[in-house]
Each structure stands twice: as structure tokens, then as C-alpha cells.
Amino acid sequence: MKIHHSSLSKTFTGFVLSLILTLGAFSIARGWTDLASTMRHVLLVLLALIQILVQLRYFLHLDGSPDQRWKRWTLWYTVLIALLLLGGTLWIMHNAQMHMMAGMESS
Amino acid sequence: METLIFGRLNYHDIPYDNPIIMATLGGAIMLLLVVAFLVWYHGQWSYLWREWFTSLDHKRIGTMYIVLSLIMLLRGFADALLMRTQQALAEGGVAGYLPPEHYNQIFSAHGTIMIIFVAMPFFIGLMNIVVPLQIGARDVAYPFLNSVSFWLTVAGAMLVMLSLGLGNFSHAGWSAYPPLSEKHYSPGPGVDYWIWGLQIGGVGTLMTGINFFVTIWRLRAPGMTWMKLPIFSWTILVTTLLIMLAFPVLTVLLALLSLDRTLGLHFFTNHLGGNLMLFTNLFWIWGHPEVYIVILPAFGIYSEVTATFSRKPLFGYTSMVYASLAIATLSFVVWLHHFFTMGAGANVNAFFGIATMVIAVPTGVKVFNWIFTIYRGRLEFTTPILWTLGFIVTFCIGGMTGVLLAVPGADFQLHNSEFLIAHFHNMLIPGALFGYFAGYAYWFPKIFGFRLNETWGKRAFWLWLVGFYLAFMPLYALGFMGMPRRLVHYDNPLWQPYLVTALVGTLLIFAGILCQILQLTLSIQQRRLLQENTGDPWNGRTLEWSIPCPAPAWNFAHLPTVHARDDFHVTKQSGQAPPSLPYSAILLPAASGLGPIMGALAFLLGFGLVWYLWWMAAVALAGLVLCLLVRSLDDETEFLIPATTVEATERALRRIASSPYNASQVSQ
Ligand code: HEM
Ligand SMILES: [Cu+2]
Numbered sequence: 164m165k166i167h168h169s170s171l172s173k174t175f176t177g178f179v180l181s182l183i184l185t186l187g188a189f190s191i192a193r194g195w196t197d198l199a200s201t202m203r204h205v206l207l208v209l210l211a212l213i214q215i216l217v218q219l220r221y222f223l224h225l226d227g228s229p230d231q232r233w234k235r236w237t238l239w240y241t242v243l244i245a246l247l248l249l250g251g252t253l254w255i256m257h258n259a260q261m262h263m264m265a266g267m268e269s270s
Numbered sequence: 271m272e273t274l275i276f277g278r279l280n281y282h283d284i285p286y287d288n289p290i291i292m293a294t295l296g297g298a299i300m301l302l303l304v305v306a307f308l309v310w311y312h313g314q315w316s317y318l319w320r321e322w323f324t325s326l327d328h329k330r331i332g333t334m335y336i337v338l339s340l341i342m343l344l345r346g347f348a349d350a351l352l353m354r355t356q357q358a359l360a361e362g363g364v365a366g367y368l369p370p371e372h373y374n375q376i377f378s379a380h381g382t383i384m385i386i387f388v389a390m391p392f393f394i395g396l397m398n399i400v401v402p403l404q405i406g407a408r409d410v411a412y413p414f415l416n417s418v419s420f421w422l423t424v425a426g427a428m429l430v431m432l433s434l435g436l437g438n439f440s441h442a443g444w445s446a447y448p449p450l451s452e453k454h455y456s457p458g459p460g461v462d463y464w465i466w467g468l469q470i471g472g473v474g475t476l477m478t479g480i481n482f483f484v485t486i487w488r489l490r491a492p493g494m495t496w497m498k499l500p501i502f503s504w505t506i507l508v509t510t511l512l513i514m515l516a517f518p519v520l521t522v523l524l525a526l527l528s529l530d531r532t533l534g535l536h537f538f539t540n541h542l543g544g545n546l547m548l549f550t551n552l553f554w555i556w557g558h559p560e561v562y563i564v565i566l567p568a569f570g571i572y573s574e575v576t577a578t579f580s581r582k583p584l585f586g587y588t589s590m591v592y593a594s595l596a597i598a599t600l601s602f603v604v605w606l607h608h609f610f611t612m613g614a615g616a617n618v619n620a621f622f623g624i625a626t627m628v629i630a631v632p633t634g635v636k637v638f639n640w641i642f643t644i645y646r647g648r649l650e651f652t653t654p655i656l657w658t659l660g661f662i663v664t665f666c667i668g669g670m671t672g673v674l675l676a677v678p679g680a681d682f683q684l685h686n687s688e689f690l691i692a693h694f695h696n697m698l699i700p701g702a703l704f705g706y707f708a709g710y711a712y713w714f715p716k717i718f719g720f721r722l723n724e725t726w727g728k729r730a731f732w733l734w735l736v737g738f739y740l741a742f743m744p745l746y747a748l749g750f751m752g753m754p755r756r757l758v759h760y761d762n763p764l765w766q767p768y769l770v771t772a773l774v775g776t777l778l779i780f781a782g783i784l785c786q787i788l789q790l791t792l793s794i795q796q797r798r799l800l801q802e803n804t805g806d807p808w809n810g811r812t813l814e815w816s817i818p819c820p821a822p823a824w825n826f827a828h829l830p831t832v833h834a835r836d837d838f839h840v841t842k843q844s845g846q847a848p849p850s851l852p853y854s855a856i857l858l859p860a861a862s863g864l865g866p867i868m869g870a871l872a873f874l875l876g877f878g879l880v881w882y883l884w885w886m887a888a889v890a891l892a893g894l895v896l897c898l899l900v901r902s903l904d905d906e907t908e909f910l911i912p913a914t915t916v917e918a919t920e921r922a923l924r925r926i927a928s929s930p931y932n933a934s935q936v937s938q
Contacts, residue, residue, distance in 0.1 A: 233487065244515050244602050248555055252548075255606060259547055259613045 170224075177221020184214045277882035278459070283437045288372070294348075295435040324861040326413035327823055329717055331420050332398025336710065339392035342427055346388050347783060349380035351776055354741070358773040360759040361766045373758040374441035375460065379430065381444025382464060385564065386471055387427045389698070392706040393567040394423075394478055397506045400713055401482060403814035403821060404500045406491025406830045411484040413859040414901060419474040419481065421869025426471025429876045433463040437880075440464035443756065445553055446527070448538040448546040453531045459880050462531065466876035469524045472517055479513030482506060491813070493832035500812040500836075501577075501590055505570030508594045509563050512601065516559035523552045528879070547612060554605040562601045565697070566594060568705025569636060572661060575654040575708050576640050578808050580647025583836055586639040593632035593639075600629045610681045619678040626676035630669060637662060652808070653727035657708035660735045661700045668696030671746065686756075689749020692742045699738055707731075707786075715807045719820040720800040726789035733782030740775025744768035805924065811839035818923035824856045824911065827920050853917040860909045868897050 188210045190196060191203050198206070219225045225234055285291045309315055322330055352368065353376055360366030368376070402410055410416050433439040437459040442451040451461045486507045490499065499507075526537040527549070536544040577584040584590065606614065606622035640662055649655065671693045675681050684690060707730075715721045748768050753760065793800055802819040813830060814821075816838045828851050834840040841848070871893045878887030 240511075241515065244599075247602050248519075251603065251605075252551055252555070255551055255614055255618055256545070256548060258615050258618045262613050262615055 173221055177217055180217045181214055184210050279881045323866045324863045326417050326859040326861060328398045328402050328410050328416060329821060331416050332395045333717055335391045335395030335398060335420060338424060338427060339388050339395060342383055342387040346380050346383040349376045352376055354773045354776040357769045361763060362761055366759060368758065370758045371441060375439045377756055378440045378443050383430060386468060389564040389702050390475060391423055393564060396706060396709045397482060397567060399717060400814060401485060401503050401506055403825055404503045404812050405486060405489060405494060406813050406826060407489040408825050409859060410481055411489060412481050414862060415477050415481050417865030418868050419478040421865045422474030422872050423471050425869045425873035426467045428873055429463055429467040448549050449540050452539055462880040465524050465528050466879050470872050470876050472520050475513060476517040479510040483510040483514060491830050491832050498832055498835045501573040501584055501587060502570035504591050505566045505594050508598045509566045512559045512563050512598055516556045519552055520556040550609050550612060554608040558605040559601045562597060564702045568702045571705045571709040572640060572658045575658050575712055576643045578810050579650045579652055579655045580644050582643055582647040585642035589635055590639055593635045596632040597629060604629060607676055610678045611685050623676050623678045627673055630673055633669060653724055653731060654708040654712045656728060656731045657704040661704045664700040668693060671696060684749055686754055687749040688745040688753045688755055691755050692745035692749060695742050715802040715819045716814055716821055720797040720802055721807055723789050723793045726785050726792060730782045730785035730789060733778050733785060737775045737778030737782055740778060741772045744771045811836040813838055822919050822923060824858060827853060827916050853913045855913045856911045856916055857908050858911060860907055864897050864901055868894055
């Protein structure tokens with residue numbers, strides 16, 4: 164199979180972008196920047212979200228073209244499940260944490 | 271210097287002072303050598319390599335998956351037999367014959383092997399064989415990836431097997447909860463064997479999931495709209511969806527645990543900010559969908575088998591499809607039922623308890639559909655249908671105990687007791703294994719051109735069924751009597767009779783397995799007698815039965831066009847002979863040695879990581895990258911089969927040249 168030139172340069176752009184985003188996240192986590200803790204958390208989540216979008220766009224070649232209906236269908240299902248798992252995890256872990264804390268205070 | 275070369279490997283890691291292990295190991299090595307010698311003696315090594323190991327034919331890869339699964343079943347069952355014998359003996363003053371450290375490894379290995387290296391490869395093998403045939407395709411979407419997936423699974427299985435004779439296996443259970451599985455409490459190589467065996471096999475599974483999702487989505491025959499897709503392929507589509515969504519969680523989880531263990535990070539440790547409860551949470555985010563991953567394909571098999579042998583279309587096809595989709599989606603919102611007792615509040619437990627009970631609804635829909643398919647059908651009591659009937663009855667019992675466990679209050683009592691062990695074996699053995707056995711008997715002729723011996727198949731079924739009830743029903747009672755799981759020894763004489771009964775049941779299952787081995791050898795001997803000439807031994811309904819037995823390498827000489835659900839059945843009914851079209855040349859994927867080579871490299875990678883042989887891991891990783899590069903630059907990945915060969919083979923396989931379908935069988 165021959166790879167089209169345009170797709171190659173697209174992959175390369177994606178590669179560079181995701182590298183920059185990763186380094187950015189790493190430098191924040193390592194404390195190379197002088198930011199407040201909440202700010203760092205927000206930035207990390209933001210960088211992660213952009214990373215996802217970059218990878219979908221440049222590596223999975225998702226765009227709005229009409230022959231991609233099935234790709235969008237599966238994408239939305241994935242988003243739904245990811246939200247369920249993330250939300251559920253936060254809920255469970257937070258709830259468990261609260262219960263353990265309460266136990267420690269009363270003892 | 272020595273650690274640089276040998277890592278933490280030491281000759282003390284060979285358990286030469288343990289007679290049980292050494293005898294097993296010696297036996298296994300002897301057997302391997304004898305088989306290797308016999309293959310060499312008959313000059314078959316190059317045949318095996320050329321036609322099987324390097325093959326990209328989905329039917330061959332599928333067959334190898336099933337062979338792997340059956341071998342691992344013997345290992346997993348041997349572990350079960352050891353545990354059952356130990357528990358039947360070890361009461362009061364009797365210590366039994368297994369030391370605790372060894373017993374812990376046995377149940378950990380048994381659980382891991384049965385789920386990851388028996389159930390998974392068995393259904394993946396069946397789907398490899400059947401899906402392309404059912405959807406009218408010549409191969410899967412990514413034939414080379416398919417071979418790599420298989421060899422990665424083999425590499426993972428071999429790592430687990432190797433732990434028997436070099437070092438030890440994990441003692442932390444199949445779920446390997448921290449902090450026990452952390453370096454501090456498990457410094458040895460055992461947990462690392464668990465991690466890397468699972469990780470390598472899991473990556474293979476993930477790639478298979480992608481492969482078959484794309485295959486079903488893109489390679490269906492013209493005219494095969496979604497509601498004409500055979501039901502087994504539907505359940506596989508849903509299964510692959512679950513694999514793609516759940517397995518990445520396992521991959522990340524194992525990566526984080528291995529970072530904790532090898533680089534001293536603190537994701538799941540109980541100090542320095544680690545949170546071991548998050549491990550439990552993530553494990554079951556994968557673990558719960560995993561049980562549906564192994565059960566849904568079996569549901570598909572039961573549906574096919576029931577329709578075929580009831581001589582009726584499947585009752586409620588559409589509801590079957592939607593039930594599968596509902597089960598898949600719901601299976602992502604119930605994972606907490608595995609740790610009701612971990613410490614979350616009543617609201618959380620109530621939500622997940624109710625969500626769990628809701629799954630019983632679509633599952634119940636399926637059970638009723640099977641029953642209504644049988645109702646007023648002309649049921650033929652073949653081996654596959656016996657497995658199905660045994661499943662329907664037994665599975666309902668297991669389902670009801672599951673709903674019971676979904677009540678958080680009840681679970682606080684039954685959690686980690688023998689009741690739970692009874693429940694999930696009650697789901698997994700009839701729910702998954704019986705289905706695979708049914709599929710094995712049902713599709714065997716499609717691959718080998720002859721049927722399996724029915725008499726021994728039926729004997730195996732009855733032994734498995736009765737054995738199952740004897741082996742696992744007592745465990746429900748033991749759970750109510752308060753017996754916890756994972757016990758090497760106990761001090762309650764009241765439990766012993768139940769455990770002895772369970773041992774008797776396990777021995778019956780053993781007899782069932784022996785019947786299956788006998789069935790296979792006998793069938794091979796009687797293959798002339800059992801030969802299948804029509805291509806359609808069961809008067810089947812779906813496309814895989816429209817081609818000869820054994821299926822030729824190209825599956826379909828002419829790609830079919832589909833007009834109806836159960837298209838082949840409708841064609842037979844119409845009584846029209848298929849038009850004789852001219853044959854043309856066919857392009858097929860060429861064999862590639864890179865699959866097995868990559869499997870071997872992955873094995874070395876895992877081995878290096880387990881034993882801290884960093885140079886070996888680095889070399890193996892570089893080799894893997896190199897293999898991918900070589901493959902990407904390879905331009906000759908396909909070969910052409912000339913039309914004359916296609917024609918000659920097709921004529922030879924359809925031995926009754928004039929009427930392709932045996933007239934007596936088209937009476938429906
Ligand atoms: C063929 C007959 C089988 C027998 C006799 C059997 C027996 C056992 C026994 C005695 C245990 C230990 C129970 C305890 O902790 O007290 C066990 C655990 C387990 N079995 Fe089986 N088993 C069989 C088949 C299977 C199959 C087919 C699967 C999965 C597909 C399976 C999955 C497991 C798992 C996940 C565990 C839990 C391991 C752990 O505690 O970490 N078993 N089995
Ligand atoms: Cu579950």
C-alpha cells in the first residue's frame with residue numbers, strides 16, 4: 164500500500180503536536196513552572212483533552228466528511244462509556260474517601 | 271556486573287527441592303520433547319512452520335487458538351484438581367499435601383489461566399474460524415495483525431507456564447490486589463510473571479478486538495445489512511466493542527502496577543499518596559466487562575445451535591440484537607458489585623446493586639428467546655444441543671444467585687465466601703465453556719471435513735454436567751455455612767463432607783475431559799466414516815454452510831450476495847441450484863514468519879522484565895520495532911491463486927459434483 168504524501172505530513176504534524184503537549188504536561192507536573200496547585204491541575208486536564216483531540220484528528224483521521232458517519236457513531240459511544248467510567252470512578256473514590264475520613268475523625 | 275547480565279536470576283529459582291513441582295515439570299518437559307521428536311521423526315516441522323505457524327489464514331489461526339486453549343485447559347484443570355484434593359483432606363489435624371505458599375500460587379494461576387488463556391483463546395479461535403465465513407468474506411481485515419495477536423497470546427501463556435519451573439507465580443489471587451501485590455509484600459518474580467503474562471496476552475486480545483470489529487463492520491457481503499447479520503457475528507461485534515473499551519483499562523492498570531514495582535512509584539502503595547482502592551476500582555472496570563466478553567460469544571453460539579437444531583429461525587432475532595447491545599452498555603455501569611464491602615456509602619452501593627439487577631432483564635430476554643425457538647421446533651438431540659440445554663437450566667440457577675449477590679446487604683455476608691466461588695463458576699462453566707464446546711462440535715467439520723464422534727461427545731457432556739452440579743452446588747451451602755474462599759486448611763469438620771463431594775464432582779469432570787480427548791482421537795481414526803461430503807452437515811442456515819467442508823483457503827470461490835437473514839437456508843428452500851459461474855483467480859495474504867518471531871521477541875521482553883534482565887528487554891523491544899519496520903516495507907504480502915487451482919479444488923471438495931447439496935438434506 165502506498166502512503167499518500169498528505170497523510171504522511173499530517174501524521175508528522177500530529178506527532179510534533181502531541182510531543183509538545185506531552186512535554187508541556189511533564190514540565191507542569193515536574194514543577195518547572197511557577198503555578199498554584201489548582202492551576203496546575205486544570206492545565207494538566209486541559210492538555211490531556213487537547214492531546215486526545217490531536218490524536219483523533221491526526222492519527223485516526225477523524226474529520227467531518229460525510230463518509231465518516233460510522234466513525235462518529237463509534238466515537239460518541241466511546242465518549243459515553245468514558246464519561247460513565249470517569250464519573251463513576253470519581254463518585255466511588257470520593258464517596259469511599261469521605262467514609263474513611265469520617266471514621267478517622269470520630270476515633 | 272553479575273546483576274547486569276543475570277538480573278535477579280539465580281539457580282535457586284529452580285524449585286528443585288519441591289518434588290511435586292519437579293515431577294510436574296519433568297513430565298511436561300518430557301512430553302514436549304516426545305512431541306517435538308515425533309514431529310521431527312515424521313519430518314513435519316517444516317510443514318507445521320509453513321502451513322500453520324506462519325499462516326495468515328484466519329481458519330488456521332483460529333484452530334491454533336483453540337489448540338492453545340485446550341492445552342491451557344488441561345493446566346488450569348490440573349490446578350483445580352490439586353486444590354480440590356487439598357481441601358478434601360486438610361481439615362483439623364491434617365495439613366494436606368500443599369504448603370500455603372504453593373496453594374496460593376495455584377489458585378492465582380488457576381484463575382488467571384482459566385479466564386485469560388482458556389476462555390479468551392477458545393472463543394477468539396471460534397470467531398476467527400466462523401466470522402469471515404458467516405459474513406461472506408475471504409479473510410479478516412488485518413490478516414497479519416491477526417497472526418501477531420495470536421503469537422502474543424502464546425507468549426503470555428508461555429510466561430505463565432514458565433513460572434512453574436523458574437521462580438514462582440503470583441500468590442496474590444487472579445485479581446492481584448495491592449498492597450499484597452506491591453514490591454514490599456511480594457518482592458519475588460511471581461507478581462511480575464502475572465503482570466507481563468497478562469499484559470502481553472492482553473495487547474494481543476486488544477488488537478484482535480480491533481481486527482474483528484473492523485472485519486464485521488467493513489467486510490460483510492453485499493446485501494448483508496445489520497439486521498441480516500447472523501446472530502453469532504452480532505454477538506462477536508458487541509464483544510469486540512467491549513474488548514476495545516475495557517482492555518485499555520487493563521493495559522494502563524498493569525503498566526501503573528509495574529511502575530510501582532520496578533521504578534518504585536506510588537500509584538497503589540499505601541503510603542506517599544498512593545491509593546490502593548483505585549486499583550480495585552480500575553481492575554473491575556476491566557474485570558466486569560471481561561466476564562461478558564467471555565459469555566456473549568457463547569450466547570451467540572447457543573443461538574446458532576438452537577435455531578439450526580430446532581429447524582426454525584431464531585425466535586426474537588431483533589430482540590437478541592438489542593439485548594446484546596443493552597448487556598454491553600450496562601456491563602459498564604455495574605463494576606462496583608465486586609467491592610460493595612470496600613467502604614463506599616449506601617447510595618453508591620444501592621446504585622450499583624440495582625444496575626446489576628437490571629442486567630438480568632436483557633439476559634432473561636435471551637433465555638426466553640432460546641426457549642421459544644425450541645418451542646414447537648423439531649429438536650434434534652445432538653451434542654451441541656445437549657450443551658445448550660445443560661446451559662439454559664444451569665445458567666438460570668447461576669443468574670439467580672447473581673441477583674442475590676447484587677443485594678449489597680446479602681453481599682456483605684457472602685462476599686469472598688465459597689458462595690461467590692459457586693456463583694461465578696456457575697456462570698463461567700455453563701455460560702462460557704459449555705458454549706465453546708457446543709461451537710467446537712458444531713463447526714469442527716467446517717475446518718477438518720469430518721464430524722466428531724457423537725457417542726463420546728454425549729458421554730463427555732453428561733459427565734461434565736453431573737460433575738459440575740456435584741462440584742459446585744455444595745459450595746453454595748458452604749458459603750452459607752461461612753466458609754471463606756482461598757483456604758488452604760480449615761478447622762470445621764462440618765465442611766468436610768461438602769468438600770469431599772466437590773472432589774467427587776471434579777473427578778467426574780475429569781472423566782468428561784478424558785471422554786473429550788478420546789472423542790477427538792477416535793474421530794480422527796474414524797474420519798473416513800465421519801467424512802462430510804455436502805459442506806452442510808447439520809442442514810445449517812447461515813453462509814458458512816454454503817461452502818465445502820473443509821473450507822478452502824479462499825472460503826468463497828464466488829463472493830456471495832445476501833438477500834435475506836438466514837440467506838443460505840432461504841436459498842436451499844427455493845430449491846434452485848446455485849448458478850455455475852466461471853472461476854477466477856483469487857488474491858490471498860501470503861504466509862509470514864514475522865508473527866511467530868514477534869511472539870518469541872515479546873516472550874523475551876516479558877522474561878527480561880520479570881527478571882530485571884534489562885539488556886534482554888531492550889534487545890527484544892528493538893527487535894519488535896524492527897519487525898514492524900520490515901513488515902511495513904514488505905511489498906509482497908499477497909499471492910495469487912490461479913483460477914484453475916480454485917476450480918479443481920472446489921470440484922474435489924464438492925465431491926458430489928452434480929448436486930452440491932445432498933438432496934435428502936434439503937427436505938426442509
Ligand atoms: C473445570 C472445573 C473447575 C474447577 C473444579 C474449578 C475449581 C476451582 C477452585 C477449587 C477454586 C478455588 C476456590 C477457593 O478459593 O476456595 C477456583 C477458583 C477460581 N476459578 Fe475455577 N474451577 C474450574 C473451572 C474454572 C473456569 C472454567 C474458570 C474461568 C473461566 C475458573 C475461574 C476461576 C477463578 C477466576 C477463580 C478465583 C481464583 C482466585 O481466588 O484468585 N474456574 N476454581
Ligand atoms: Cu461483575
